[in-house]
Amino acid sequence: MSQQxxxxxxxRIRDWFKSVKIFKLRRRHINRSLSLNFNLTGRILHWLMxxxxxxxxxxxLGMMTSLSSRPWLIDLHxxxxxxxxxxxxxxxxxxxxxxxxxLPSDMPKIEKKMAHFMHWVMYAxxxxxxxxxxxxxxxxxxxxxxxxxxxxxxxxxQNPVLYAWLHDIHRGLAWSLFFIVVGHLSIxxxxxxxxxxxxxxxxxxxxxxxxxETKRPSA
Ligand code: HEM
Ligand code: HEM
Numbered sequence: 402m403s404q405q406x407x408x409x410x411x412x413r414i415r416d417w418f419k420s421v422k423i424f425k426l427r428r429r430h431i432n433r434s435l436s437l438n439f440n441l442t443g444r445i446l447h448w449l450m451x452x453x454x455x456x457x458x459x460x461x462l463g464m465m466t467s468l469s470s471r472p473w474l475i476d477l478h479x480x481x482x483x484x485x486x487x488x489x490x491x492x493x494x495x496x497x498x499x500x501x502x503x504l505p506s507d508m509p510k511i512e513k514k515m516a517h518f519m520h521w522v523m524y525a526x527x528x529x530x531x532x533x534x535x536x537x538x539x540x541x542x543x544x545x546x547x548x549x550x551x552x553x554x555x556x557x558x559q560n561p562v563l564y565a566w567l568h569d570i571h572r573g574l575a576w577s578l579f580f581i582v583v584g585h586l587s588i589x590x591x592x593x594x595x596x597x598x599x600x601x602x603x604x605x606x607x608x609x610x611x612x613x614e615t616k617r618p619s620a
Contacts, residue, residue, distance in 0.1 A: 438603045440499050446492040447604055450485060450527070451582075457481045458579055479534070480547045486531035493524060502603045519585065526578040532556070533574060537567035 439447065457478060464474040504513045538545045539555035541564040546552050557563065593601035 437502050437599065438606055439501060440495070441607065442495045443492070443499065443501070444604055446488060446495065450488050450492065453481055453485050453488070454527070454578070455582070457485065458575060461575055476546065479538075479545055482531045482534050483545070483547060483553065485527060486535075489524065489527040489531075504600070505598045508598075519581070523578070523581060523585070526574055526581070530571065530574050530578065533567050533571040537564055537571055540564035540567055 438444070460474050460478045460481070464471050464478060467474070504516060535545050535553065536556050539557045540560045542559040544552050545555075589601055589604075592598060
């Protein structure tokens with residue numbers, strides 16, 4: 402008798418957990434389609450990281466082309482690159498916790514899929530670049546210095562073959578990301594200046610300033 406009672410209350414608790422979970426998922430789905438803009442944290446992180454990433458790329462290019470400026474450019478490249486790694490983790494967490502705006506309902510499915518796919522590709526690059534940069538320093542037996550006093554631990558043991566590999570991978574990733582960003586920027590400007598469907602403003606504006614004529618879905 403008491404065993405039956407226990408079983409009943411156990412299944413009731415399970416049902417309650419299930420309904421809370423479904424409710425949460427539903428609420429998240431509704432929020433996701435209702436929100437028109439990326440949240441403030443997402444927007445700040447996007448523009449801050451865009452500035453840092455483009456700066457690190459040009460600093461990297463300078464490091465490889467000017468022998469005299471190389472030491473101070475490396476001292477700048479490493480801390481900015483490591484900051485990008487931490488900001489990327491923060492941005493990823495913000496993105497999965499908070500709803501993001503839905504793409505316009507009249508946008509073809511394949512374009513929507515491509516847009517989301519490219520966003521995740523950019524996340525992968527934003528993570529892989531600092532890791533291969535840090536990894537190549539460790540494999541080459543160099544220190545990853547953030548400042549005179551702050552030196553990061555080695556990621557891997559010294560290994561000349563791995564160093565050469567990571568050096569080339571880091572370079573390849575940096576230039577690939579550069580071309581991806583040029584494409585991303587061109588598409589963003591196309592939406593801002595020609596299509597005017599609210600995609601660009603979702604990354605620049607707060608909730609209160611959305612124009613009425615935006616074609617983004619209302620639900
Ligand atoms: C998103 C972040 C980063 C970007 C966009 C980036 C970009 C670049 C670029 C464009 C180069 C020059 C490649 C070439 O033409 O050969 C480079 C080289 C390099 N980067 Fe990065 N990097 C990033 C993060 C890091 C981090 C976090 C570290 C170290 C902790 C690092 C360490 C290095 C090193 C050691 C070199 C090669 C220097 C040399 O061999 O002379 N990078 N990076
Ligand atoms: C290094 C440079 C950049 C990187 C790595 C980057 C990356 C990203 C990523 C990952 C997203 C998806 C949203 C998110 O998860 O935060 C995004 C969205 C967006 N980005 Fe960028 N971005 C860069 C530069 C730019 C620039 C220069 C512009 C504009 C001129 C721009 C305009 C936009 C817009 C309008 C969106 C929203 C698109 C949508 O709703 O699908 N981005 N960006």
